Amino acid sequence: MSAAIELRGVEKRFGDIAIIRxxxxxxxxxxxxxxxxxxxxxxxxxxxxxxxYMAPSSGSVLLDGEVxxxxxxxxxxxxxxxxxxxxxxxxxNMSVWENLRCAVLWSTGQRYAFWKNIDNLPExxxxxxxxLADISLTARRDVPAGLLTYAxxxxxxxxxxxAGRADVILLDEPTAGMSHAETERAVALIRRLTEGRTxxxxxxxxxxxxxxxxxxxxxxxxxxxxxxxxxxIRGNPKVREAYLGEEAA
Amino acid sequence: xxxxxSSAAPALPAAAEKLKFYGLWLAAAVALLLLxxxxxxxxxxxTFSLIGISIIFxxxxxxxxxxxxxxxxxxxxxxxxxxxxVIHAINIIGANKLPIPLPLVPLIGALAGLFFAAxxxxxxTQRSGTAFAMISLGVAELIASSALILRxxxxxxxxxxxxxxxxxxxxxxxxxxxxxxxxxVAAWMLIAVIAMYALTRTPLGRMCNAVxxxxxxxxxxxxxxxxxxxxxxxxxxxxxxIAGGLAAINFEIANSAYLGTVQSGTVLFATYIGxxxxxxxxxxxxxxxxxxSLGLSDLTPVWQLYFGLIFIAVVVFAPGGITGLLxxxxxxxxxxTLTQMLPSYLIALVPTLAMIAGLILSIETIVHYTVNPxxxxxxxxxxxxxxxxxxxxxAMAAVLLIGGFLVARKTWTLVGHAWxxxxxxxxxxxxxx
Numbered sequence: 018m019s020a021a022i023e024l025r026g027v028e029k030r031f032g033d034i035a036i037i038r039x040x041x042x043x044x045x046x047x048x049x050x051x052x053x054x055x056x057x058x059x060x061x062x063x064x065x066x067x068x069x070y071m072a073p074s075s076g077s078v079l080l081d082g083e084v085x086x087x088x089x090x091x092x093x094x095x096x097x098x099x100x101x102x103x104x105x106x107x108x109x110n111m112s113v114w115e116n117l118r119c120a121v122l123w124s125t126g127q128r129y130a131f132w133k134n135i136d137n138l139p140e141x142x143x144x145x146x147x148x149l150a151d152i153s154l155t156a157r158r159d160v161p162a163g164l165l166t167y168a169x170x171x172x173x174x175x176x177x178x179x180a181g182r183a184d185v186i187l188l189d190e191p192t193a194g195m196s197h198a199e200t201e202r203a204v205a206l207i208r209r210l211t212e213g214r215t216x217x218x219x220x221x222x223x224x225x226x227x228x229x230x231x232x233x234x235x236x237x238x239x240x241x242x243x244x245x246x247x248x249x250i251r252g253n254p255k256v257r258e259a260y261l262g263e264e265a266a
Numbered sequence: 267x268x269x270x271x272s273s274a275a276p277a278l279p280a281a282a283e284k285l286k287f288y289g290l291w292l293a294a295a296v297a298l299l300l301l302x303x304x305x306x307x308x309x310x311x312x313t314f315s316l317i318g319i320s321i322i323f324x325x326x327x328x329x330x331x332x333x334x335x336x337x338x339x340x341x342x343x344x345x346x347x348x349x350x351x352v353i354h355a356i357n358i359i360g361a362n363k364l365p366i367p368l369p370l371v372p373l374i375g376a377l378a379g380l381f382f383a384a385x386x387x388x389x390x391t392q393r394s395g396t397a398f399a400m401i402s403l404g405v406a407e408l409i410a411s412s413a414l415i416l417r418x419x420x421x422x423x424x425x426x427x428x429x430x431x432x433x434x435x436x437x438x439x440x441x442x443x444x445x446x447x448x449x450x451v452a453a454w455m456l457i458a459v460i461a462m463y464a465l466t467r468t469p470l471g472r473m474c475n476a477v478x479x480x481x482x483x484x485x486x487x488x489x490x491x492x493x494x495x496x497x498x499x500x501x502x503x504x505x506x507x508i509a510g511g512l513a514a515i516n517f518e519i520a521n522s523a524y525l526g527t528v529q530s531g532t533v534l535f536a537t538y539i540g541x542x543x544x545x546x547x548x549x550x551x552x553x554x555x556x557x558x559s560l561g562l563s564d565l566t567p568v569w570q571l572y573f574g575l576i577f578i579a580v581v582v583f584a585p586g587g588i589t590g591l592l593x594x595x596x597x598x599x600x601x602x603t604l605t606q607m608l609p610s611y612l613i614a615l616v617p618t619l620a621m622i623a624g625l626i627l628s629i630e631t632i633v634h635y636t637v638n639p640x641x642x643x644x645x646x647x648x649x650x651x652x653x654x655x656x657x658x659x660x661a662m663a664a665v666l667l668i669g670g671f672l673v674a675r676k677t678w679t680l681v682g683h684a685w686x687x688x689x690x691x692x693x694x695x696x697x698x699x
Contacts (some may be wrong), residue, residue: 068486090485100486108479114276119476123488127469129497135467136278146275155274181487 019082021046021185021215027076036062038239049216051226054236060219064189068100069093099183103190105170109163113154116162118145120180152176168199185215298452302445311444317556318451319512322458324537324548326505332542334498335478337399340406341533346525347382348375348507349514353428360432367436372454372511379507383500391495413522425521451512458508474498539580541587550588565648568633601692610684617673624666
């Protein structure tokens with residue numbers, strides 16, 4: 018069986034500077050995989066390469082065994098890969114409801130329809146309502162997304178990401194800047210919404226990483242230095258030296 | 267759907283609300299029908315026809331600006347080409363006695379607008395923002411200058427004229443009298459407005475809003491923002507073509523001014539002043555600007571200067587336009603605190619009007635001395651005669667302008683305080699301000 022996501026010898030250079038140096042990574046179907054590493058290691062760049070926001074300088078990215086590197090973000094999204102952003106990236110002037118509905122439209126086959134009344138699409142309505150209830154923003158349904166609190170915007174960000182029912186979900190630091198209680202709620206939400214799907218998550222909070230992930234990969238200076246189960250990573254001396262040791266010190 | 271989920275969705279409109287909604291359109295149709303019976307003069311028929319055309323054009327422009335976030339400096343291209351094609355169509359239909367009545371001819375303008383938008387839009391809609399604005403300006407200049415070069419099609423400086431009455435008669439109407447043209451414009455306007463409103467309530471319409479807010483994120487929910495912008499552009503061209511076609515029928519002529527930057531600027535102006543944030547905004551703007559341009563040009567020779575000043579004032583002080591200003595008051599109306607605002611508004615109005623009067627007096631005096639200094643200094647502007655050479659007038663202008671400004675500034679802080687009070691009451695009552 019092919020992996021959900023596979024990176025083969027992926028490199029990304031900006032001019033002479035290599036940000037990503039030869040990444041090989043495989044995430045199995047249904048796996049919750051965390052990508053950790055110090056600031057500037059290239060975690061967000063890796064996400065950008067997988068989701069089509071950038072094209073790799075060399076190497077290839079595969080989704081379910083098919084090469085997706087070089088495709089545009091919307092083409093990759095239509096193949097069942099959806100990502101969130103580290104900095105909240107929502108439709109600020111539109112209500113929470115409209116935000117989620119826009120995220121549902123393509124996956125229900127509406128395409129660019131200009132002959133259908135948007136309020137007369139039961140499937141769209143049902144699924145939007147479901148996501149809205151899932152992320153617990155029902156009470157804020159008609160509020161413009163730009164006026165939500167930070168934690169609410171992060172929840173909406175996750176909601177938009179999963180709304181299209183992609184099989185592969187990429188979350189970029191979903192709990193960044195949250196309080197302890199908010200983080201716990203966000204992790205429970207992520208666990209629930211990614212049930213039965215493949216998850217690749219970038220996260221700084223080690224308690225989140227070790228609590229959520231089936232497998233962990235450690236990225237340092239644009240290279241994966243270790244991949245394994247949480248126990249293996251915790252016991253890996255190279256990781257301790259390069260990353261975890263720093264944290265402990 | 268689970269219980270929780272179904273309660274999360276907004277309620278579908280009840281039968282009563284639907285009735286109210288359709289009643290509104292019906293009321294608009296009846297009002298358009300009865301308007302000529304209240305205002306019977308030929309002049310008002312002409313004015314209403316111009317307003318109707320301007321409403322279609324402004325709404326078509328707002329598909330770009332307000333709904334998809336594209337600032338175009340060349341929207342008149344599609345209006346103008348629609349107009350030219352309609353003029354040619356009338357001539358061809360008339361000459362060949364084709365069985366096509368005049369009321370169907372605006373459709374040719376629409377198809378022309380759609381065709382050229384589809385042709386010219388693919389490249390320009392690759393990007394929004396500055397790149398789109400610059401390309402739209404370039405295309406506009408290109409087409410406008412070709413209009414003077416390609417004489418056989420555009421007719422050079424004189425333009426191309428046609429006789430609209432030579433077409434197949436429908437119910438005995440030859441569309442010679444202005445009132446028949448008014449009804450033609452009114453019918454097309456109603457159809458176009460309903461169609462454009464319906465467009466906002468479709469999947470494409472909502473994705474246009476999403477592209478306006480955040481084109482980057484749109485790509486990650488499966489949509490190509492370029493295609494969304496391109497389709498919006500095509501629709502916008504289609505409706506602009508209807509407006510241009512109706513204008514051509516109304517004036518029985520199409521010339522290079524139809525395509526020019528002034529026309530493109532005017533539609534931007536009307537749409538923005540009306541307010542881009544609401545569907546009704548451009549309608550309000552089209553009415554306001556048409557009245558203003560017809561009225562102001564009788565009152566003062568430098569009416570375009572006042573146009574510019576109004577535009578700047580709206581951009582700086584009311585970026586939501588007239589509609590935005592009015593809609594700001596809706597929460598207060600609901601909370602019943604609108605009356606709290608009235609005293610401070612009235613107080614602020616007096617010095618503000620004084621300031622504006624001083625400004626007008628200064629402008630007219632300066633215009634007299636710069637444009638025609640040799641002529642009689644007794645001038646008339648806005649229906650008021652005064653002596654531009656008199657030191658008393660100068661002093662009065664200065665006092666009104668400076669004094670008015672100083673006092674007005676104080677009274678506007680008063681308005682601000684009253685506003686804070688009124689909105690906080692509204693917020694306490696649970697009405698979002």
